[in-house]
Amino acid sequence: MDADKITSALADVTAEQDPTVKSLKMASLCSALWAERGVELVVVGGSAIEILTEGAYASGDLDMCHINQATLPIRERQEIMGLLGAKGGPRNWQVAGMYVDVLGPVESFARTPYRRVQGPYGEVRVMTPEDLLVERVLISVYPGENATARECARELATVALAGAVNMNWSEVLRVANLREYRNVNECKALVNEVAHELGIKSPFDPD
Amino acid sequence: MNWESKVPSIPIEGSISYEDWLKGRRHRRELSKLAAPGVIRRTGSSSDRRLKKLFQGERGLPFTPTEKL
Numbered sequence: 001m002d003a004d005k006i007t008s009a010l011a012d013v014t015a016e017q018d019p020t021v022k023s024l025k026m027a028s029l030c031s032a033l034w035a036e037r038g039v040e041l042v043v044v045g046g047s048a049i050e051i052l053t054e055g056a057y058a059s060g061d062l063d064m065c066h067i068n069q070a071t072l073p074i075r076e077r078q079e080i081m082g083l084l085g086a087k088g089g090p091r092n093w094q095v096a097g098m099y100v101d102v103l104g105p106v107e108s109f110a111r112t113p114y115r116r117v118q119g120p121y122g123e124v125r126v127m128t129p130e131d132l133l134v135e136r137v138l139i140s141v142y143p144g145e146n147a148t149a150r151e152c153a154r155e156l157a158t159v160a161l162a163g164a165v166n167m168n169w170s171e172v173l174r175v176a177n178l179r180e181y182r183n184v185n186e187c188k189a190l191v192n193e194v195a196h197e198l199g200i201k202s203p204f205d206p207d
Numbered sequence: 208m209n210w211e212s213k214v215p216s217i218p219i220e221g222s223i224s225y226e227d228w229l230k231g232r233r234h235r236r237e238l239s240k241l242a243a244p245g246v247i248r249r250t251g252s253s254s255d256r257r258l259k260k261l262f263q264g265e266r267g268l269p270f271t272p273t274e275k276l
Contacts, residue, residue: 017268018268018270018271019267019268019269019270020232020270020271021229022268024228046249051228052217052235053235053236053238053239054232054233054235054236054239054276055235055236055239055240055243055247056236056239056240056245056246056247056248056270057247057248057249058248058267059248059249059252059254059258059266059267060258060261060262060265060266060267060268061254061258061267094257094261097261098261098268099254099257099258099261112219113219113220115217115218115219115222115223116221116222116223117217117222117223117225117228118222118223118224118225118228119225120225123222148247148249151242151243151247152243152247154242154243155238155239155242155243155247157242158238158239158241158242159235159238159239162238163212163216164212164214164216164217164231164234164235164238165216165217165235166216166217166218166219167219168219194242197241197242198241
């Protein structure tokens with residue numbers, strides 16, 4: 001990406017006042033710049049859930065991880081983010097009126113692909129909703145009840161049950177059964193509850 | 208509510224275009240709000256200091272109202 005395009009993209013992200021669009025644009029720009037240096041980024045956590053659900057959940061920071069085992073050397077990270085006029089580092093930066101965190105290698109257990117949105121500056125990879133749902137259900141219960149995480153899980157389940165985000169429900173169960181989570185009953189209960197409220201059949205109905 | 212939407216869904220395989228993702232925002236928001244009405248942004252986290260400094264006491268930019276999506 002040449003300097004003129006970076007300048008124009010940066011002005012666009014800086015001027016953007018919708019938090020979800022701003023995050024997606026920033027993820028698109030960062031993904032493109034890191035990919036030029038061989039590192040693939042994926043949006044994770046609340047930012048990923050926001051892109052998938054529009055649930056009015058995420059804060060003003062964009063969390064990303066790298067898909068590759070190795071990330072870039074610190075010097076190179078600072079150089080890339082320096083192209084965007086970022087402050088701080090080497091894992092979180094203030095840039096274009098928001099924060100960007102590149103947290104480390106991604107933790108994903110689902111065998112489904114990362115979801116992909118063609119952003120304005122390049123493709124954005126988004127954490128699998130199967131991982132996000134199982135993780136959010138876990139956080140809603142352990143180490144103690146967490147109402148916000150539960151609302152977030154319910155939003156993701158609703159959007160998926162209604163078909164706005166395609167979810168592989170078998171994969172949800174497989175991931176929830178892994179020793180990393182062991183929360184299959186909680187996941188089934190939440191999805192059944194939401195499906196019942198929506199008046200549609202749950203993918204986890206026994207019949 | 209009609210679950211069927213002419214807006215393309217976010218697929219498992221392949222990708223969704225930026226234009227289609229934008230078009231689907233309102234539908235996804237309306238669905239989400241069936242499950243959890245209102246803004247459900249966390250009220251606090253370890254990032255509070257930096258967020259509130261940048262966003263004038265808030266933890267992020269205000270969300271666009273559903274009717275404007």
